[in-house]
Each structure stands twice: as structure tokens, then as C-alpha cells.
Amino acid sequence: MTPAKPARIRGPYAKSAQRWQEILEAATTVFATHGYRGGSLRDISRQLNLSLTSIVHHFGTKYELLEAVLERADKTVGTGFAPFDFEADCEKRGIVLATMDRVRSNLERPELLRLLAILAAESSAPEHPAHEWFVNRYRTKRASLAEAFAFDQKQGRINTTRDPEVLSGFLIGAWDGLQLQWLIDPSTDMVRGMRTFFESTVPEALPHET
Template identity: 70%
Template structure:
């Protein structure tokens, strides 16, 4: 009887994939601590006790490494196997999906810090990640606006409200509350976000909007 075939990457391919993952982990820590301009490829190499050549071999340039870090981190902060934000928006509405996401954010402080630092840095048009963050905020704003519009169709939110304005206000409040928590972890995130929703769209807590099926 022949031996069963093994699946998955082996040998140098598996080692290369693991090294790339290790580099991304180290780069996430360095950029989350020092920002893009303050962190260097040498800092990342030093964390892993590898040569600078090894970092360049896997990612080419510092910007390519930054982009890989942002793309991977964005996927991680956008959802996981245990919580599907988009599905929660459809099932329970933006308000309750957001509050649930806020409660799980405490498990990802390094990723939240990474985005807080790099988003602030990238406000300068000359920053390498300026376009990346511009497109990210445009995408997030459009996705939340669509979710608010879905809630209006489902009778959860008054149709008179502008979903695009609501999405921008939500992103602003969410970013601000997260930043305060990163500075002072004893600060609560869920309570102020709940108060934000109660003051802007109180009908979302009251069930179906009057006159809407």
C-alpha cells in the first residue's frame, strides 16, 4: 500500500512562507510603535535576527512591506471566523453590529495602534500610504452608507436621515473612541459608542420605525 500523499507547502516553500509571515509580524510591531518614517527595515531585521538582505528578498522595498502589512492587517481588523460584520449588519443592523465589533476590538490593540499611527501620518499627501488610506476610507464609508440604507429599507432607521452622513459620523466617532482607548486602556469604548448611536439614531433601539414595514 502506498503512503498517503501529504498536502500543503513543504521544504523551502513552507520556510519561505513562514519567513514572510514572521517579517509581517515584526513589521506590524515596528510600524505600530514607530510609524512608517520612524521604523526602518533594519529595525525589522533586528527583531528577527536576520539580515537586511533577507527582508528585501521577500518584500523588495519598505513601501511594499508597508502595503503588505496594511493589507493583511485590514483583513484581520475587518472580521474573523467568529464574527461576520457584514452579516451582523444585515441580521441586526449597523448599530448592534458596530457595538459588537467595538467589544471585540480590545483583543487587537497592536493592529488598532498600527492604523491609528499610520492613518495620522498618511494625512500628508506625500506619505507613501496616503492613497491607500484615502481609498480605504472611501470604501469603508460607502460600505457603511449601504448598510445604513439597508437598515432604512428594513425599517430600523428613519428614511429621512442621510446614510452617507451617518457613515462619516460613525467613522469619526469610532476612530476617536478607539484613539482614546489606545492612549488610556482604562477608558471604555462600548459606552460612548452606544451614546453616540442613541443621540444620532435613537429609533434603531426602538424596533421598527413607525409607518415602515
């Protein structure tokens, strides 16, 4: 399974595109509740009062639907699912501001965070359909965050004595860990936790207000 292959809408009409979005949203709910193995196309079709044929017409297979759900969860921001270029934001404003904004926006969409958390755990088994997707996701994420830290060092935002790759691994661990704690207990202050992480690792890059 590769993260680079986008799902395609089958059919040129706006009505078909709307149906595609509805199926995607229903699938997100089902997979976030039951996981990939526990959720079925039949569950999704029942939620929308559609036939299985209609689901397959738009996505082909459960595998393709899973891929589309994961891509949307990973590449959008906010409840409106607007496209979000995290790397561009890091370059423009620095990794601290970009990350803090992403953390705040994620507070608006617990269902998608729950989906990623459940499927990431499930996909630790090599035979899981999403295993390669998550392997590639974390490899890409580590590399892009390391590049963002290195870029900030060149811009004078972060001390050059720090290892960008180490910082990247620490950030992913802190970010994923805080999100999971927040999903389990919403009283967890994820924004404060991320700010504390940056204060302890790269305090020189942290603006007074984030």
C-alpha cells in the same frame, strides 16, 4: 498606493509562509512604535535576527511590506487575525450589532489600532507613501457604511428620515475618536461610548443588549 492589491507570499512552502507571517508581525510592531518613516527594514530584521535579504525576498520593498501590514490590520479581527467580512455582518444583523462586535474585538489588539492611528496621521501629508491608501480607505469606508445604514432603513431597522451618508460620517468620526482616546487612556470605555453614539443617533436600531 492602492488598498486593493494584496501582498503575495513568495514561495510554495509552509516554512516560507510562516516566515512571511513572522515578518508581518515584526513590521506591525515596528511601524506601530516608530511610524513608517521612523521604522526601517533593518529594525524589522534585527527583531527577527534575519538578514535584510530575507525580508526583501518575502516583500520586495518597505512599501510592499507597509501595504501588507495595513491590509491585515484593516481586514482581520481578533488576535488570531481571522478574515472578517464587516459588510456581510452588517447585512445579516444590522450595522449596530456588527459595529459593536467589531469594537469589542478591537479591544484585543491595541497594537494594530495604534498602527492605524499613527499611520493615518502621518499619511495626511500628500507625499507620504500611505497617503492614497488612506484616502481610498476612508472613501470606501464612508460609502460602505452609508450603504449599510440605507440597507437597515429598507429593513425597517432605522428611520428613513435620516441621511445614511451623514450617519456614515458621524460613525467614522465617533469610532476613530473613541479608539484614539482608548489608545491614549485605556480606562476609556470604548464599548459604552459607541453604544451612546448609537443611542443618540439611531436609538430605534439599538437592541436592548449590545
